[in-house]
Amino acid sequence: MIFRRLVNLLTMYRSFRYRRHMSGEETNFDDSGPADFEQAIIATGYGKFNYLLLLAVLPASFSSIFSSSAMSYVLPSAECDLQLTMFDKGLLNSMAFAGMISTVFFWGCMTDMFGRKKIMFYGYLLTGLLSIATCFSHRSWLLITFKFFDGMIISGPYAALMSYLAEIHNEIHRSRSYMWLGVFFSLGNISLPCIAWLVIPQKWYVTFLSDTIEINSWRVFLAICSLPEFLACAALFAFPESPRFLILKGRHDEALCVFKKIYSLNTGKDPETYPIKSLGDEYSVESTGERMQDKLHTCWKQMKPLFLRPNIFKLILISMIQLGATIGSNSLRLWMPQLFAMIESYKSTIMAADTRVSGLQPSFCYMLGQEQSYLNSTQYANKTSNSTVTCVPAELNSRVFINSIVIAMTGVIGYTLAGTLITVVGKKKLMAICFIVAAACCGSLYWAENTNGILGLSSVFVAMSSIGGATVINIIVDNFPTCLRTMAVSITMMMGRIGAVIGNLLFPVLFNLSCLGPFVMIGSASLVSAFLVVILPRKKTRDDKPKDII
Numbered sequence: 246m247i248f249r250r251l252v253n254l255l256t257m258y259r260s261f262r263y264r265r266h267m268s269g270e271e272t273n274f275d276d277s278g279p280a281d282f283e284q285a286i287i288a289t290g291y292g293k294f295n296y297l298l299l300l301a302v303l304p305a306s307f308s309s310i311f312s313s314s315a316m317s318y319v320l321p322s323a324e325c326d327l328q329l330t331m332f333d334k335g336l337l338n339s340m341a342f343a344g345m346i347s348t349v350f351f352w353g354c355m356t357d358m359f360g361r362k363k364i365m366f367y368g369y370l371l372t373g374l375l376s377i378a379t380c381f382s383h384r385s386w387l388l389i390t391f392k393f394f395d396g397m398i399i400s401g402p403y404a405a406l407m408s409y410l411a412e413i414h415n416e417i418h419r420s421r422s423y424m425w426l427g428v429f430f431s432l433g434n435i436s437l438p439c440i441a442w443l444v445i446p447q448k449w450y451v452t453f454l455s456d457t458i459e460i461n462s463w464r465v466f467l468a469i470c471s472l473p474e475f476l477a478c479a480a481l482f483a484f485p486e487s488p489r490f491l492i493l494k495g496r497h498d499e500a501l502c503v504f505k506k507i508y509s510l511n512t513g514k515d516p517e518t519y520p521i522k523s524l525g526d527e528y529s530v531e532s533t534g535e536r537m538q539d540k541l542h543t544c545w546k547q548m549k550p551l552f553l554r555p556n557i558f559k560l561i562l563i564s565m566i567q568l569g570a571t572i573g574s575n576s577l578r579l580w581m582p583q584l585f586a587m588i589e590s591y592k593s594t595i596m597a598a599d600t601r602v603s604g605l606q607p608s609f610c611y612m613l614g615q616e617q618s619y620l621n622s623t624q625y626a627n628k629t630s631n632s633t634v635t636c637v638p639a640e641l642n643s644r645v646f647i648n649s650i651v652i653a654m655t656g657v658i659g660y661t662l663a664g665t666l667i668t669v670v671g672k673k674k675l676m677a678i679c680f681i682v683a684a685a686c687c688g689s690l691y692w693a694e695n696t697n698g699i700l701g702l703s704s705v706f707v708a709m710s711s712i713g714g715a716t717v718i719n720i721i722v723d724n725f726p727t728c729l730r731t732m733a734v735s736i737t738m739m740m741g742r743i744g745a746v747i748g749n750l751l752f753p754v755l756f757n758l759s760c761l762g763p764f765v766m767i768g769s770a771s772l773v774s775a776f777l778v779v780i781l782p783r784k785k786t787r788d789d790k791p792k793d794i795i
Contacts, residue, residue: 247463252274256445260408262578267528268382269618272409274743274755278707279524279525280521280523280524280525281418281524282285282488282489282492282524283376283415284521285500285501285521285524286366286413286414286415286488286490286504287415287506287507288504288508288519288521288760289504289511289519290508290511290512291292291415291418291511292509292512293510294412294506294507294510295414295422295511295512296419296569297510298410298413298484299422299425299479300480301428301481301483301484302406302410302429303432303478304473304474304476304480305365305369305402305473305477305480305481306373306426306429306430306433307429307432307433307473307476307477308369308373308399308473308474309399309430309433310405310430310433310434310437311376311397311433311437311470311471311473311474312372312376312395312396312474313342313396313575313579313749314434314437314472314579315437315467315747316337316338316392316439316579317338317580317582317583318333318437318445318466318545318582318649319445319463319466319467319578320337320443320583321582321583321586322445322462322762323388323463324381326461326463327382327385327386327388328641329461330674331753332750332753332754332756334583334753335749335750335752335753336389336749336750337385337388337392338579338580339398339745339749339750340389340393341391341392341393341395342396342575342642342742342743342745342746342749343393343396343397343602343746344392344393344394344395344396344398344400344788345396345397345399345400345403345738345739345742346396346449346531346742346743346746347371347393347396347397348397348398348400348401348740349400349404349671349735349736350548350732352364352399352400352401352404352405352658353404353548353732353734353735353736354733356401356404356405356408356546356583356731357732358704360486360488360490361405361406361408361486361487361490362409362481362484362485362486363411363480364401364402364404364405364495364675365402365405365406365409365476365477365478365481366402366481366482367402368398368399368402368405368567369389369475369478369481370398370400370474370475370478370649371398371473372395372398372399372402373471373474373475373478373549375395375398376390376467376468376470376471377468377471378391378476379391379392379395379467380460380464380465380467381464384516388435400472400735400738400742402477403738404703404734404735405740406481407427407556407718407734407738408487408490408730409487410422410426411718411730412487412489412490412666412724413487413489413507415490419717419719419722420667420668420672420719420774421664421667421668421718421720423718423719424660424661424664424715425664425709426665426713426715427656427660427663427664428657428660428661428664429491429598430655430656430660430711430715431653431654431657431659431660431708431711432653432657433473433658434578434649434652434653434656435452435516435650435653435654435763437649437653438471438545438582438646438649438653438736439646439650439679440466440470440652441645441646442643444462444463444465444466444469445463446462446464447462447465447473448462449461449465460620461650470602475586485503485506486499486503487505488500488503488504488619489667491503492524492618494751497523497524500524501521501523501524502522505517505519506543507543509668514527514613529566534755537751546730548732550712550729551725551732551733551736555735555782556725556729557723558734559587559724559781559782560781562735562781563717563720563721563781564736564737564739564740565740565773565774566676566713566717566720566778566781567694567714567717567737567738567740567741567744568740568741568743568744568770568774569680569744569770569771569773569774569777570680570710570711570713570714570727570741570744570770570774571714571741571742571745571748572742572744572745572748572766572767572772573683573687573706573710573739573748573767573768573771574683574707574710574711574714575744575745575748575749576702576745576749576751576752576763576766577687577706577707577750577767578631578652578707578711581648581649581652581707581754582645582649582701583726584643585644585645585648585649586642587610587612587613588609588616588696588699589617589644590616590646591612591613591615591643592612593605593642595632606695607694608692608694609690609691609693609694609699609760610691610760610761613756613760616670627722636784641703644696644711648700651700651704652700652703652704652707652708652756654704655704655705655707655708656704656707656708656711656712657710659708659709659711659712659788660708660711660712660715661675662680663675663712665715665718667719670718672716672720672723673720673778673779673781675712675713675716676713676717676720676778677772677775677778677779679709679710679712679713679716679774680709680710680713680771680772680774681772681775682705682709683705683706683713683771684710684768684771684772684775686702686703686706686709686768687702687706687767687768687771688763688764689702690702690703690706691760693763710771713774714741717737717741718734718737720781721733721734721737724782739792742769746795748767748770751763751766752766778792
């Protein structure tokens, strides 16, 4: 029955696409006057260009995941080399997000002034160089500094990539392109623990310049994580500037050339056979001078409508949804390797001598609490005895990496199903369902009593909260015009990153007070996001949408 229903849905979707495609071919664009963007992009078709773009987006999405998540696998191994405390680990987990927050307005202005392509190319190149620099950090403060600058730079190409995907697809394929981006993010989450599993356990140790520079396995792992950024830089350089950005700037001839190239690549036909011959004046853009002062003045004029009614209300609402989504997903996801390592350590060292759990399966929080108490008592004993303590790096059990891979694979399955359901269920309903399920899973984690149950609940939670957060981008596209979209994406992402910083810094603090604290924080954030989704304004119809005028 379920299989038959899926087949029927797929058949209905293909029939709809076929009818829409045929109706588009039958339209006489030559006689209909200047075309708007949607007509122009529909006329280019969907084919080789879009598939190549998805292939180029793959390393770009990997670079975003590696930049923000690689430290969660490095910290247990680097604990002795850099003398890290529990709070230091939370600081390093959040430092990339803090860097992203600091440049949100800067990159929003730069992307709207200089274009999506330039920001993506130079942004990924610079962040790749900074990622290489982190490999040579021999002090914790130096690693923190490099991760902060890494976050500052990578937020620019990430925001530009979000806008580029929206402005290179028509309304039908736009939502699906973001879901494919979510699949790529999940693939990055899968590949990251796989690479860590292959590299970090190795006993590599090489010194240079009279033992000044040390190269060991976790540093090699960070160097490998910089490769996707250089690949993204090279791949996206081959693609044209966003045609919608060119229209925004009044460069209609250049935009028409881009449409012709896309059309030729998708259909295999001569570019001159492209049915659109002219583009309409969708935008009214005032001319600006070449001085930086003039450009900044223009940037402010572009930003100003975003902070006026009704845009300001929608911006606050969507930003708060993103804040709640990332408090949950980026906190628990980045701390799960550490929590699983603590569980495995408890089972191997404490559980056999723990008489209170003899013949019973301890709960998730009980295991974490006992392991934390054991570590605190050991540190206290070493301090009171005034003895020199030899730091022993944590041996990451293979189970830690396997659990991380399972969590990421669940995300891939979730994004794949969401890509199909989003056109059937709707964006708002899908987001609300995801956040409610995530809150239920987070609450259930407190009482989970076996490793498989903990893994299952964690996997579903991370997948649901991530899908809900990814769908926010689609909501932005529906509620803001093109001239404000990049800045709206940047501000929304900034709020999400603030949530990631808050979550990662509060997690160890609340955990030291009570194991229940972090789960109350994360579950409540998911429920608040679900409530805010319900009060989101409806999407305007095409006839209701005003012209984008600056």
